[in-house]
Amino acid sequence: MRGLMVLAVLAAGIGAASAQTPPQQQQQPPQRPGNANLRPVPDGPGVRSAELQGLDKVTARTQRFYAPVGKSTRFGTLEITVGDCLVNVPDAPPESVAYLTIIDHKPGQAEEKLFAGWMFASTPSLSALDHGVYDLRVLSCTMAQGSSPPSSR
Numbered sequence: 434m435r436g437l438m439v440l441a442v443l444a445a446g447i448g449a450a451s452a453q454t455p456p457q458q459q460q461q462p463p464q465r466p467g468n469a470n471l472r473p474v475p476d477g478p479g480v481r482s483a484e485l486q487g488l489d490k491v492t493a494r495t496q497r498f499y500a501p502v503g504k505s506t507r508f509g510t511l512e513i514t515v516g517d518c519l520v521n522v523p524d525a526p527p528e529s530v531a532y533l534t535i536i537d538h539k540p541g542q543a544e545e546k547l548f549a550g551w552m553f554a555s556t557p558s559l560s561a562l563d564h565g566v567y568d569l570r571v572l573s574c575t576m577a578q579g580s581s582p583p584s585s586r
Contacts, residue, residue: 470521471519471530477576479577480577481574483531485499490565499577503516510566514535517532520573529554531552532552533550548562
């Protein structure tokens with residue numbers, strides 16, 4: 434089952450992960466991965482969010498934080514926008530999938546779009562952020578309550 438999911442995601446998501454859209458252009462909502470078991474997080478108290486873990490390779494510090502769907506969150510020089518966050522239905526194996534757009538805002542340089550695509554909690558190496566200073570991975574999709582933005586320093 435997991436192998437089929439990975440193949441379906443590769444077929445549907447490779448193009449989305451490599452698509453580069455200028456920041457000034459309006460982006461289309463992300464196309465969902467080709468897995469019928471994925472659905473939005475069920476409604477409840479809080480805000481639909483992706484739980485992420487960031488690693489600053491310079492300081493060797495890791496930090497878990499919540500990034501609300503549809504809003505931007507900062508981690509170091511990175512601006513992370515969660516376009517959607519999905520989970521498997523209860524009778525399927527656990528999985529969380531988030532569509533992330535990541536832009537690097539290095540001081541004194543033009544902003545650079547580093548990543549736009551689906552990241553999977555179960556297989557972070559399938560579609561990973563390639564950056565010299567930061568690593569970022571999806572841990573889960575949840576209804577977060579009262580979370581604050583991360584401070585990476």
